[in-house]
Amino acid sequence: MDGGTAAPQRDGTGGEHGDLADLAGAVLDESPPTAARRASGRSRRSAGGADTALPGVGAAGADPAGKPPAEGPTLRQGLRRGGTSVFTVLLILTALDELEGAALAVLAPDIRDSLGVGNGTIVFLGVAAGAFTVLGAVPMGWIADRFRRGPVIGASTAFFAMMVFLSGFAMNAFMFFWTRFGAGVAKSNSGPVQGSLLADTYPIGIRGRLGASIGVSGRLCAVLSPLVVGGIAAAVGGPDGWRWAYYLLGLPVVVFAAFAFFLPEPPRGQWEKTEVLGEVIEDENPPPISIEAAFARLGRIRTLKTVILAFAAMGFGLFTTPVLGNLFLEQEYGLDAFERGMVGTAGGVAGLLVLPFVGRYYDRRFQEDPARALRLIGLLIVPSALFAPLQFFAPNPVLFAVFGVPQVVLLSCAFALMGPLMQTIVPYRLRGLGTAMASIYVFFIGATGGGLVSAPLIDGFGPRTAVLITLVPATIIGGLLIMRGAEHVHGDLALIVAELHEEQAEHARRQAEPDRLPVLQVNHVDFSYGQVQVLYDVGFEVRRGEVLALLGTNGAGKSTILRLIAGLATPERGVIRLNGRTVTFVAPEQRVRMGIVSLAGGAGVFPGMSVRENLEMGAYIHRADPDLVRERIERSLALFPRLVERADEPASALSGGQQQMLALAMALLHDPEVLLIDELSLGLAPAMVGELLEVIERLRAEGLAMIVVEQSLNVAMSIADRALFLEKGRIRFEGAAADLAERDFVRAVFLGGDAGADTSDERSAPGESVDHG
Numbered sequence: 045m046d047g048g049t050a051a052p053q054r055d056g057t058g059g060e061h062g063d064l065a066d067l068a069g070a071v072l073d074e075s076p077p078t079a080a081r082r083a084s085g086r087s088r089r090s091a092g093g094a095d096t097a098l099p100g101v102g103a104a105g106a107d108p109a110g111k112p113p114a115e116g117p118t119l120r121q122g123l124r125r126g127g128t129s130v131f132t133v134l135l136i137l138t139a140l141d142e143l144e145g146a147a148l149a150v151l152a153p154d155i156r157d158s159l160g161v162g163n164g165t166i167v168f169l170g171v172a173a174g175a176f177t178v179l180g181a182v183p184m185g186w187i188a189d190r191f192r193r194g195p196v197i198g199a200s201t202a203f204f205a206m207m208v209f210l211s212g213f214a215m216n217a218f219m220f221f222w223t224r225f226g227a228g229v230a231k232s233n234s235g236p237v238q239g240s241l242l243a244d245t246y247p248i249g250i251r252g253r254l255g256a257s258i259g260v261s262g263r264l265c266a267v268l269s270p271l272v273v274g275g276i277a278a279a280v281g282g283p284d285g286w287r288w289a290y291y292l293l294g295l296p297v298v299v300f301a302a303f304a305f306f307l308p309e310p311p312r313g314q315w316e317k318t319e320v321l322g323e324v325i326e327d328e329n330p331p332p333i334s335i336e337a338a339f340a341r342l343g344r345i346r347t348l349k350t351v352i353l354a355f356a357a358m359g360f361g362l363f364t365t366p367v368l369g370n371l372f373l374e375q376e377y378g379l380d381a382f383e384r385g386m387v388g389t390a391g392g393v394a395g396l397l398v399l400p401f402v403g404r405y406y407d408r409r410f411q412e413d414p415a416r417a418l419r420l421i422g423l424l425i426v427p428s429a430l431f432a433p434l435q436f437f438a439p440n441p442v443l444f445a446v447f448g449v450p451q452v453v454l455l456s457c458a459f460a461l462m463g464p465l466m467q468t469i470v471p472y473r474l475r476g477l478g479t480a481m482a483s484i485y486v487f488f489i490g491a492t493g494g495g496l497v498s499a500p501l502i503d504g505f506g507p508r509t510a511v512l513i514t515l516v517p518a519t520i521i522g523g524l525l526i527m528r529g530a531e532h533v534h535g536d537l538a539l540i541v542a543e544l545h546e547e548q549a550e551h552a553r554r555q556a557e558p559d560r561l562p563v564l565q566v567n568h569v570d571f572s573y574g575q576v577q578v579l580y581d582v583g584f585e586v587r588r589g590e591v592l593a594l595l596g597t598n599g600a601g602k603s604t605i606l607r608l609i610a611g612l613a614t615p616e617r618g619v620i621r622l623n624g625r626t627v628t629f630v631a632p633e634q635r636v637r638m639g640i641v642s643l644a645g646g647a648g649v650f651p652g653m654s655v656r657e658n659l660e661m662g663a664y665i666h667r668a669d670p671d672l673v674r675e676r677i678e679r680s681l682a683l684f685p686r687l688v689e690r691a692d693e694p695a696s697a698l699s700g701g702q703q704q705m706l707a708l709a710m711a712l713l714h715d716p717e718v719l720l721i722d723e724l725s726l727g728l729a730p731a732m733v734g735e736l737l738e739v740i741e742r743l744r745a746e747g748l749a750m751i752v753v754e755q756s757l758n759v760a761m762s763i764a765d766r767a768l769f770l771e772k773g774r775i776r777f778e779g780a781a782a783d784l785a786e787r788d789f790v791r792a793v794f795l796g797g798d799a800g801a802d803t804s805d806e807r808s809a810p811g812e813s814v815d816h817g
């Protein structure tokens with residue numbers, strides 16, 4: 045396996061002279077990297093001028109004690125740091141997965157005869173199992189980002205074992221289908237859950253080798269599977285011999301499922317934190333992440349987006365080619381199943397030999413420059429496409445197999461390295477869902493699209509043309525896209541670094557001033573609608589009992605800020621915290637439960653329902669506790685005597701101002717920590733505004749924090765303690781609300797004064813409660 049053991053780690057690079065030449069160097073000759081190169085690589089990488097290291101780059105594998113080793117860790121050192129149990133158990137589970145996965149192909153004829161079905165059914169069952177694995181990826185990714193991963197892997201594997209046993213007991217195709225369904229879903233833990241556990245357990249500097257080692261064990265088992273599975277079936281003999289293959293395969297799976305339950309749970313992102321911050325600060329009690337928010341954020345990671353697009357493109361060729369290749373071998377050379385298997389095995393064995401070197405080479409490239417590591421993956425993929433025409437025009441099956449070898453080797457190396465790369469460019473909190481997102485796109489765009497394009501081509505022109513038309517361009521486009529993605533790696537990693545530093549600064553501040561925790565924090569937030577950025581580095585805080593007014597020009601981004609706080613949109617950069625807990629990726633309804641409540645305005649009431657029914661609907665999410673609902677409704681109504689009088693009238697009979705009161709009463713049912721109010725006074729009579737302001741005043745006195753977007757400067761100044769003035773998505777002023785009227789630019793906007801007033805230097809640092817007066 046990997047040579048990166050106790051032997052001194054050595055580098056076989058040719059410097060800047062092309063990755064493929066370097067790769068050959070790594071395989072043939074290994075010379076130690078110089079400290080100078082490491083140092084120069086590090087300075088080149090310092091992204092955006094920040095003098096911080098990127099995770100996994102340069103001093104990769106810095107010791108948690110704070111002392112970076114002279115070189116990146118060897119595989120053995122890295123494994124020792126994280127403890128060998130996780131690696132060993134996951135390696136074996138992958139091997140067993142592969143062993144079982146390949147069983148269906150080998151046993152297909154026996155199963156077909158035993159269950160009395162046709163070829164088509166068996167082929168469908170084989171393909172369906174793969175689809176189920178992809179379908180399970182998103183829930184598994186979501187679980188991986190939330191819960192202890194050992195028990196998740198243990199439970200999925202135990203379920204998998206049960207499905208393997210049951211496959212052996214299947215009496216008909218229907219039952220066999222369901223066992224395949226279960227096994228497929230259970231297996232879907234492997235990418236999102238196992239991948240994220242590995243990434244958090246072991247140093248970044250060995251991720252390439254870990255991916256390669258697991259790839260080797262999987263591939264080895266895929267190669268051995270026909271022997272093992274076929275051997276068991278043959279040894280037992282008879283029409284039901286195949287059943288014993290499943291019974292026996294299930295046994296080791298049960299044993300390792302039990303081990304998996306007890307795998308240690310590492311602190312999330314510990315290696316990124318260790319390398320960037322020099323310490324591991326843990327996020328105590330992180331609230332649950334929503335899938336939509338995670339996907340929105342992941343979609344903003346440009347490297348990830350490009351890589352996923354590349355894999356979706358490649359999927360057009362990758363999923364159909366094995367089937368097309370087998371059809372071609374049968375039609376063109378008349379090979380039987382066994383002979384076709386032999387042709388496929390040749391590439392698999394060669395991949396086994398090369399993978400360990402590629403893993404090591406990748407780790408070194410990554411340490412020097414992550415962009416080069418990604419370019420390496422692209423460089424492996426592009427030439428693989430060129431072997432397909434040679435293969436499909438080969439005069440005999442031997443040459444077909446020979447030309448297939450470099451193709452399989454290049455692609456299996458590229459794929460073994462993708463996992464480690466993805467784990468590094470995705471923020472550590474979203475690792476599971478990041479992996480899941482990739483599989484979904486690859487499968488649903490690539491595999492489905494590839495199937496749709498290939499089908500008419502096979503019928504019209506035969507498998508050779510179908511492969512050449514789909515695989516060759518798709519692979520070249522995919523490889524080039526991945527190389528293109530390399531442009532974004534530094535930027536994306538720099539973002540991760542910035543987020544880690546923000547977390548550390550926040551942690552330090554909390555240690556220093558534990559009693560001054562703001563109720564709401566918005567830090568360094570950027571947001572775009574599509575390609576149009578509308579918020580730039582927005583940051584502010586709101587304390588208990590404080591009212592903050594958001595003012596600004598039309599379209600400045602005020603409502604967007606409220607949407608981000610409420611969770612109706614996800615920032616592409618930055619953090620939102622409620623009472624110190626990061627809620628950036630928390631679902632809107634969960635935020636309501638946590639205390640971030642929006643006043644929906646007059647449009648937020650149900651006109652056909654009575655006032656009381658509106659309030660009952662408003663308390664819907666608390667319906668499990670009727671006493672609580674009753675108490676909250678009474679408390680809300682107590683603030684609005686006018687509503688009590690009209691409790692049984694339909695909301696449509698209320699005036700605009702009274703509807704606004706009802707909406708406010710409904711918002712208060714959630715016992716908010718922060719109330720977000722968009723346009724409190726819009727279109728209301730002054731007397732009504734006065735009444736509402738009185739209520740706001742009482743709520744403030746009770747300690748409620750509020751953010752109010754206001755068009756009326758008078759209203760803003762009368763209720764707010766502090767104000768932010770926004771212009772084109774940037775904060776131009778932050779300070780005491782009373783000072784607003786003195787600002788030229790505020791007068792220009794609200795009172796029609798000098799519109800050319802300079803607004804450039806009014807901003808104080810976020811979080812400071814500054815009096816500019």
Ligand SMILES: Nc1ncnc2c1ncn2[C@@H]1O[C@H](COP(=O)(O)OP(=O)(O)OP(=O)(O)O)[C@@H](O)[C@H]1O
Nearest residue numbers: 573574578596597598599600601602603604605753
């Ligand atoms: N759903 C959307 N899709 C695309 N662009 C949007 C969307 N919503 C808002 N925008 C744009 O984003 C920018 C900020 O809008 P936002 O509504 O947050 O501003 P605002 O300060 O609340 O303005 P206003 O007071 O006029 O409502 C504007 O340029 C707006 O055109």
